[in-house]
Every structure is written in structure tokens, then in C-alpha cells.
Amino acid sequence: MTRILVADDHDLVRDTLAAYLEAEGVGEVCVGSDVAETLALIGTSGPFDLALLDYNMPGMDGLAGLTRVIEANGGRPVALISGSISIELAEQALEAGAAGFVPKTLGSKSLVAAVRCMIGGEIFAPLTLIPKPTTAEEGLLSARELDVLRGIGAGKSNKEIARDHDLQEVTVKLHVKTMSRKLGAKNRTHAAMIARDRKLI
Amino acid sequence: MTRILVADDHDLVRDTLAAYLEAEGVGEVCVGSDVAETLALIGTSGPFDLALLDYNMPGMDGLAGLTRVIEANGGRPVALISGSISIELAEQALEAGAAGFVPKTLGSKSLVAAVRCMIGGEIFAPLTLIPKPTTAEEGLLSARELDVLRGIGAGKSNKEIARDHDLQEVTVKLHVKTMSRKLGAKNRTHAAMIARDRKLI
DNA sequence: AATCACCCTATCCCGAAGGATAGGCTTCGC
DNA sequence: GCGAAGCCTATCCTTCGGGATAGGGTGATT
Numbered sequence: 268m269t270r271i272l273v274a275d276d277h278d279l280v281r282d283t284l285a286a287y288l289e290a291e292g293v294g295e296v297c298v299g300s301d302v303a304e305t306l307a308l309i310g311t312s313g314p315f316d317l318a319l320l321d322y323n324m325p326g327m328d329g330l331a332g333l334t335r336v337i338e339a340n341g342g343r344p345v346a347l348i349s350g351s352i353s354i355e356l357a358e359q360a361l362e363a364g365a366a367g368f369v370p371k372t373l374g375s376k377s378l379v380a381a382v383r384c385m386i387g388g389e390i391f392a393p394l395t396l397i398p399k400p401t402t403a404e405e406g407l408l409s410a411r412e413l414d415v416l417r418g419i420g421a422g423k424s425n426k427e428i429a430r431d432h433d434l435q436e437v438t439v440k441l442h443v444k445t446m447s448r449k450l451g452a453k454n455r456t457h458a459a460m461i462a463r464d465r466k467l468i
Numbered sequence: 469m470t471r472i473l474v475a476d477d478h479d480l481v482r483d484t485l486a487a488y489l490e491a492e493g494v495g496e497v498c499v500g501s502d503v504a505e506t507l508a509l510i511g512t513s514g515p516f517d518l519a520l521l522d523y524n525m526p527g528m529d530g531l532a533g534l535t536r537v538i539e540a541n542g543g544r545p546v547a548l549i550s551g552s553i554s555i556e557l558a559e560q561a562l563e564a565g566a567a568g569f570v571p572k573t574l575g576s577k578s579l580v581a582a583v584r585c586m587i588g589g590e591i592f593a594p595l596t597l598i599p600k601p602t603t604a605e606e607g608l609l610s611a612r613e614l615d616v617l618r619g620i621g622a623g624k625s626n627k628e629i630a631r632d633h634d635l636q637e638v639t640v641k642l643h644v645k646t647m648s649r650k651l652g653a654k655n656r657t658h659a660a661m662i663a664r665d666r667k668l669i
Numbered sequence: 670a671a672t673c674a675c676c677c678t679a680t681c682c683c684g685a686a687g688g689a690t691a692g693g694c695t696t697c698g699c
Numbered sequence: 700g701c702g703a704a705g706c707c708t709a710t711c712c713t714t715c716g717g718g719a720t721a722g723g724g725t726g727a728t729t
């Protein structure tokens with residue numbers, strides 16, 4: 268029997284998802300609510316044929332949790348599931364050895380296909396699905412402005428950002444101003460919050 | 469036949485949720501992916517016996533979308549569903565006329581009970597479920613510091629925050645300093661980002 | 670060749686942010 | 700009553716953020 272693990276800290280999402288997968292007959296579904304529980308399940312009942320991990324879950328700590336689960340699952344496929352995944356993160360996850368990722372915007376019937384695909388050893392990476400929201404905003408800000416924006420989000424001063432990118436402080440100030448205008452922000456802090464809302468950083 | 473509407477922009481969550489509710493026999497379930505679609509559905513097929521709206525959904529615009537749906541649904545119950553809802557937001561939603569709210573951390577069996585409860589005209593507000601994450605961090609920051617933090621997150625200047633809460637600007641500066649220290653932030657922007665990470669604002 | 674968009678730099682200015690220090694004010698528990 | 704803690708205010712100072720203006724440089728498109 269094919270064994271699948273679904274780990275998500277949202278009971279509602281996890282349980283309905285598990286029920287749906289079982290109803291579709293893809294296999295026997297176990298559930299966990301965080302990374303620790305996931306590792307414990309693998310430890311007691313052996314590796315799963317596929318593990319689906321929510322990216323926003325206690326213990327994930329970015330991609331560190333993913334790596335730990337991949338190691339514990341002994342080569343069998345482990346995939347991410349997330350409501351909002353960025354293109355960079357997706358690539359990093361694949362490099363870290365993920366079997367793929369499932370955006371929550373995926374249709375439920377496509378999910379079944381994706382799960383069967385990954386159980387079969389294929390990589391499921393619907394890159395065409397996620398760049399859309401990214402590219403929609405991408406034309407708005409230039410590459411430099413995004414650099415500056417990320418620096419601001421990390422709490423850095425203009426001087427630090429300038430040093431990081433080998434620029435002059437005045438140049439950074441310029442980017443801060445133009446970028447804040449584009450985002451409709453009143454100041455750098457506001458810009459950082461808006462950027463986070465739009466998942467730009 | 470009881471008619472239920474589930475609106476969420478995550479196809480996966482929405483569809484599995486709808487399938488689960490139908491399988492449990494609580495009624496006929498229609499789905500929508502944003503506020504506009506929700507309003508259109510109500511317009512064409514009449515009010516639903518219960519509408520479940522994701523709080524993080526295109527067109528919601530805070531509680532404005534909720535209010536519009538409540539008006540459109542003609543007095544029948546409308547509830548919020550969200551992964552992370554704050555205690556203040558929950559209270560505001562109830563004041564706005566919501567029939568309740570369903571945290572995604574709720575168990576799937578509890579969901580069915582909650583749905584039946586709200587269809588019956590009751591208010592479903594599991595306040596005991598959500599204050600936990602709030603109170604965990606609550607001891608760290610004082611009430612005033614949280615006020616200031618929220619102002620910073622909205623991109624306001626110290627002067628504006630002071631005016632909003634009837635304080636002097638220097639007082640706000642003091643709170644910014646102490647609160648940033650507590651959070652381990654280098655400056656106000658950093659503090660805002662950390663606060664958002666920890667879901668304090 | 671001309672134009673456009675983006676990028677970088679410079680100087681000057683003002684207001685805001687951040688920090689140090691010092692004191693007054695309530696409210697609580699002892 | 701007393702101290703402790705949290706809150707508020709004040710003065711002073713330094714640095715940083717934000718804006719205006721005025722350039723010069725690239726690369727791509729036309």
C-alpha cells in the first residue's frame with residue numbers, strides 16, 4: 268500500500284486534504300502538524316512513499332526543516348506545499364532535493380496528478396503557475412530597487428545597503444525614494460510592509 | 469436543501485473543504501475564489517444559508533469585503549475563515565455582523581459542528597483558540613509598545629503615532645527604542661518586519 | 670543618430686529618528 | 700508608608716532619512 272504523509276499546522280486544511288487524497292484512492296494518508304511530529308512518524312513507521320510539507324509550519328525554519336525530513340525519509344520523495352511560494356524559493360527547494368512543490372492555488376484534481384507523479388519518482392514543479400504574481404509586479408521595480416528593498420526589509424541603513432552593493436549612499440537614497448513612490452509608500456518602513464504584503468520580499 | 473458558499477483563493481483548500489462538507493452532508497456547497505465572484509454568485513442564485521469567506525482573499529480589503537457580502541446575503545449568516553486571525557480582528561468582525569470565524573487550526577470535525585451551529589443562527593466564536601499565540605508574546609511588549617508598533621507598521625511617523633494616541637512625540641520615541649530592544653531590532657523598520665514575522669501585527 | 674530607460678554620482682537642505690539623561694506620575698504589592 | 704514597575708514628559712544632541720536639483724554614464728530600441 269502506498270503511504271503518504273501530509274504535514275500542515277492548519278488542522279482544517281490538513282485533515283480535509285488527507286480525506287480527499289484517501290477518497291481519491293492514491294494511498295494511505297498519515298498526518299502531522301509540525302516538523303518534529305513528522306520526523307517522529309518517519310522514525311516509528313518508516314519512510315513514506317511521499318511526504319507533503321507545509322512551508323509555513325512550526326519547525327520548518329526556512330528550508331532547514333525540509334532538508335531534515337528529506338534525510339530522514341531515506342531518498343523517497345518529499346515535496347513542499349505552500350500558499351505562496353516564490354520562484355527563488357522553489358529553485359532552492361529543488362536544489363535541496365525536494366521532489367517538487369504544490370501551490371495551494373493548484374486545483375484539487377491537479378493535486379492528485381501531481382501526487383501520483385511524484386510518487387512515481389518524477390519532479391513536479393509547476394513553474395508556470397507561480398511566476399505570474401511575481402512577474403506581474405516585476406516590471407514595476409527595477410533590479411536595483413529590489414536590492415534596496417530587500418536591504419530595507421532586513422533593517423539595514425542606507426549606508427549598509429550601499430556598502431553591500433558597492434554603491435554610494437546617495438544612490439541608495441535615490442532608489443529608496445523612487446521605489447517608495449512606485450509602491451505608494453510614505454517612507455521606507457511603509458515600503459517594506461507593502462512589499463511584504465505583495466510578497467515582493 | 470441547505471446551501472453553503474465557500475470562498476477562498478486557494479483552489480486546493482477550497483475544493484477539498486467543499487468536498488469534505490458535502491461528504492459530511494451538511495448541504496450543497498458552491499465555491500468562489502474572490503469577493504467579486506462571491507457577490508456575483510449571491511446575485512445570480514440568491515442568498516446562501518451560510519457563506520464562509522477567507523480573510524486573505526482578493527477583494528476582501530480588510531473587513532470591507534465582509535461587510536459587502538453580509539449586505540448582499542440579506543441577513544443570512546456570513547463567517548470568516550482564516551489561518552491566522554487576531555483577537556482584535558475577530559471582535560471587529562463580530563461587530564461588523566459576522567456570524568463567526570473559523571480558524572484553520574480548527575479540527576475538521578469541529579468545523580462541521582461550527583457550520584451547523586452557524587446555519588442554525590448561532591454565533592461561532594472560539595475565542596479560546598486564538599488568544600494563545602497572542603498571549604505567548606504578549607508579556608514581552610506592553611500595551612503602549614504594541615500601539616506604537618502597529619503605527620510603525622502602518623508607515624506612520626512618530627508625530628502621527630503620538631497624535632493618534634494623544635501622546636508627546638518624545639514618548640513615542642521612548643517606546644520605539646525600548647520595544648526595538650526587546651525585539652532585537654536595529655531600527656523601526658527592522659522592528660516592524662520582526663513583528664510581522666512573529667505575527668504581532 | 671536619436672531617444673528612452675535605467676543606473677550612478679554630487680551637493681545642499683530640512684525634518685525625522687535615535688539615543689542619553691533626568692524627572693514626575695500613577696498603580697500595585699509588601 | 701514604601702519601593703518597584705510601568706508610563707509619560709522634558710531637554711539636548713547626533714545621525715539618518717527623505718527630498719530637490721543637476722548632472723553623466725550605459726545599453727537597447729527606433
